[in-house]
Amino acid sequence: MNLVIALGGNALLNPRKKSSYETYEETVNSTCRELARIIREGHRVAITHGNGPQVGDIMLQQEKAKTISLPLDVDVAETQGQIGYLLERGLYNELEKAGIERKIITILTQVLVDPKDPAFSKPSKPVGRFYSKSEMLKLPKSYSMAKINGKYRRVVPSPKPQDILEKGVIKLLFEKNHLLIVSGGGGIPVIKEKKKIRGMEAVIDKDMTAGLLAKTLKADMLLILTDIDGVYLDFGQESQRRLDKLTASQALKYLKEGQFREGSMGPKVQACIDFVKATKGAAVIARLKDAYKAMHKKAGTEIGYL
Amino acid sequence: MNLVIALGGNALLNPRKKSSYETYEETVNSTCRELARIIREGHRVAITHGNGPQVGDIMLQQEKAKTISLPLDVDVAETQGQIGYLLERGLYNELEKAGIERKIITILTQVLVDPKDPAFSKPSKPVGRFYSKSEMLKLPKSYSMAKINGKYRRVVPSPKPQDILEKGVIKLLFEKNHLLIVSGGGGIPVIKEKKKIRGMEAVIDKDMTAGLLAKTLKADMLLILTDIDGVYLDFGQESQRRLDKLTASQALKYLKEGQFREGSMGPKVQACIDFVKATKGAAVIARLKDAYKAMHKKAGTEIGYL
Numbered sequence: 001m002n003l004v005i006a007l008g009g010n011a012l013l014n015p016r017k018k019s020s021y022e023t024y025e026e027t028v029n030s031t032c033r034e035l036a037r038i039i040r041e042g043h044r045v046a047i048t049h050g051n052g053p054q055v056g057d058i059m060l061q062q063e064k065a066k067t068i069s070l071p072l073d074v075d076v077a078e079t080q081g082q083i084g085y086l087l088e089r090g091l092y093n094e095l096e097k098a099g100i101e102r103k104i105i106t107i108l109t110q111v112l113v114d115p116k117d118p119a120f121s122k123p124s125k126p127v128g129r130f131y132s133k134s135e136m137l138k139l140p141k142s143y144s145m146a147k148i149n150g151k152y153r154r155v156v157p158s159p160k161p162q163d164i165l166e167k168g169v170i171k172l173l174f175e176k177n178h179l180l181i182v183s184g185g186g187g188i189p190v191i192k193e194k195k196k197i198r199g200m201e202a203v204i205d206k207d208m209t210a211g212l213l214a215k216t217l218k219a220d221m222l223l224i225l226t227d228i229d230g231v232y233l234d235f236g237q238e239s240q241r242r243l244d245k246l247t248a249s250q251a252l253k254y255l256k257e258g259q260f261r262e263g264s265m266g267p268k269v270q271a272c273i274d275f276v277k278a279t280k281g282a283a284v285i286a287r288l289k290d291a292y293k294a295m296h297k298k299a300g301t302e303i304g305y306l
Numbered sequence: 307m308n309l310v311i312a313l314g315g316n317a318l319l320n321p322r323k324k325s326s327y328e329t330y331e332e333t334v335n336s337t338c339r340e341l342a343r344i345i346r347e348g349h350r351v352a353i354t355h356g357n358g359p360q361v362g363d364i365m366l367q368q369e370k371a372k373t374i375s376l377p378l379d380v381d382v383a384e385t386q387g388q389i390g391y392l393l394e395r396g397l398y399n400e401l402e403k404a405g406i407e408r409k410i411i412t413i414l415t416q417v418l419v420d421p422k423d424p425a426f427s428k429p430s431k432p433v434g435r436f437y438s439k440s441e442m443l444k445l446p447k448s449y450s451m452a453k454i455n456g457k458y459r460r461v462v463p464s465p466k467p468q469d470i471l472e473k474g475v476i477k478l479l480f481e482k483n484h485l486l487i488v489s490g491g492g493g494i495p496v497i498k499e500k501k502k503i504r505g506m507e508a509v510i511d512k513d514m515t516a517g518l519l520a521k522t523l524k525a526d527m528l529l530i531l532t533d534i535d536g537v538y539l540d541f542g543q544e545s546q547r548r549l550d551k552l553t554a555s556q557a558l559k560y561l562k563e564g565q566f567r568e569g570s571m572g573p574k575v576q577a578c579i580d581f582v583k584a585t586k587g588a589a590v591i592a593r594l595k596d597a598y599k600a601m602h603k604k605a606g607t608e609i610g611y612l
Contacts, residue, residue: 013374019374020374021374021375021376021377021380024374057371057373057374058367058384060371060373061364061367061368061370061371061373062367063371064367064370064371064372065363065366065367065369065370065371066370067363067366067367068319068325068326068327068330068363069327070327070388071327073391074327074388074391074392077387077388077390077391077392078364078384078385078387078388079384079387080387080414081383081384081385081386081387081388081390081414082376082380082383082384082387084383084387084414085379085380085383085414085416085494085505086380086383088414088416089416089496089503089505092503093501093502093503096501096502097501103472103474103475105413105414105472105475106413106414107411107412107413107414108386108387108390108391108394108411108412108413108414108487110391110394110395166409166411168409169409169411169479169484173475178475181414188391190395195399195402195403196399196402197395197398197399199391199395
């Protein structure tokens with residue numbers, strides 16, 4: 001089977017807990033242990049990952065150290081290096097233990113977005129830390145800020161991914177059955193302008209990019225792994241219930257009804273719908289530690305064509 | 307011609323000047339303009355780069371922000387993302403302008419070192435910022451520190467590169483004539499221990515890794531680009547003179563006489579000698595802005611087999 005697996009950034013590094021490198025490493029390694037169970041069955045696998053907590057840390061670090069302040073596209077590139085390495089090493093060790101020889105390659109990935117994407121006129125994706133009002137007033141005037149629970153947070157555009165610039169090589173290596181780690185953090189957001197590539201202060205939703213990657217690689221399955229065990233209706237209410245399976249059309253209906261939270265379950269379900277409708281493949285949203293069962297459709301929520 | 311080009315980290319981001327992102331970007335882009343002159347002649351090219359100032363910034367940032375403190379191997383991985391992206395984008399734009407279609411790919415690269423390398427028992431490579439004595443005393447006890455001009459600086463081992471873990475894919479893509487950006491910062495230093503890969507708090511000299519890469523790719527030329535216009539005898543003295551050309555044997559003689567500074571021109575010359583002796587190819591050390599002329603042996607210092 002051809003598989004694209006998307007790992008949640010929060011599932012790798014908990015942004016709510018003060019964490020240590022040892023804990024981070026352990027979480028990545030146990031993730032890799034679970035992924036190895038899938039890989040040892042011989043599937044072609046491309047892995048992508050979120051980077052929310054990691055990119056937030058990098059932004060905070062630059063602010064505090066007063067070294068060169070890099071724009072968000074460069075920060076995303078740094079997280080592709082950081083997380084790519086940790087996953088690559090973790091996977092190598094797990095596969096070696098299982099006696100499986102597969103090449104593991106991380107490719108730096110730029111993802112093209114449309115400069116006319118409506119997202120650019122209404123930044124909505126919160127990034128980085130919370131600021132008090134007085135701190136907020138000292139930030140660059142070009143930043144868009146949102147007020148959340150009396151604090152302020154920077155918001156950036158979250159445009160739709162249009163194309164993966166490195167797709168030729170990614171396809172080639174996928175067909176050679178190498179394990180790929182690509183388009184981390186949704187990919188480095190770039191636009192083409194007068195034939196030139198320019199980086200953007202934006203964040204592409206990593207699940208939307210995972211969906212695009214899955215279509216590009218003609219995957220049979222898109223597996224979105226996160227910190228919740230599936231898709232819920234009435235989430236957070238007394239009547240909440242988890243769904244085992246639903247069709248893309250049903251999922252679209254619920255999405256339109258506002259059942260899934262924006263910036264959270266919403267884009268995951270949207271990415272699954274897009275993928276399933278384009279390819280008639282299957283998509284599963286599940287908890288990271290249930291990855292193996294989810295791939296066999298024995299955990300999480302399946303979104304299928306029929 | 308098959309070419310391996312090594313770019314100095316300092317040549318991309320001046321660690322002595324308070325720099326801005328705009329200046330950094332401009333330097334990278336003008337480097338790419340010079341490299342494009344070489345690439346447009348149709349050579350196969352693999353590029354590697356240093357990361358001294360960049361990794362120093364990242365270390366300082368983590369210290370000041372008190373976020374997760376990542377070890378040096380992970381920091382190197384971050385710089386491969388950061389610098390790889392900037393180079394990739396800069397090259398794309400320059401080649402597009404020249405009407406040349408070449409795929410440009412950055413591969414995250416782990417480089418194997420020997421845990422028994424003598425470097426591990428005598429850390430010698432200064433990394434990161436300078437500390438006062440009182441600051442120094444608050445650092446982790448595991449750090450080795452060197453006293454330099456009354457200040458303290460962290461020193462880490464600089465083991466020799468033994469093998470490039472991703473070499474299979476690097477070779478494959480090089481043969482397909484893709485432009486590669488690989489083994490940045492000398493590569494992420496790892497050891498194999500009981501069949502497991504483990505990251506090391508070390509820095510591999512990027513020129514030594516460039517030499518290994520050039521041998522691995524059976525390059526015809528190793529081009530080391532830096533901020534000085536070639537190899538000097540009696541450097542810094544009144545009698546200093548630049549050499550146009552020398553043989554590997556002559557270079558080795560001068561190296562043994564202590565003509566070339568450790569951690570600076572020393573490893574560059576050593577990398578050239580190793581490469582030239584192993585392959586009978588040519589090596590050139592030159593100023594970054596003379597890259598094109600240097601490739602045609604019209605600038606810099608050539609180290610040849612005969």
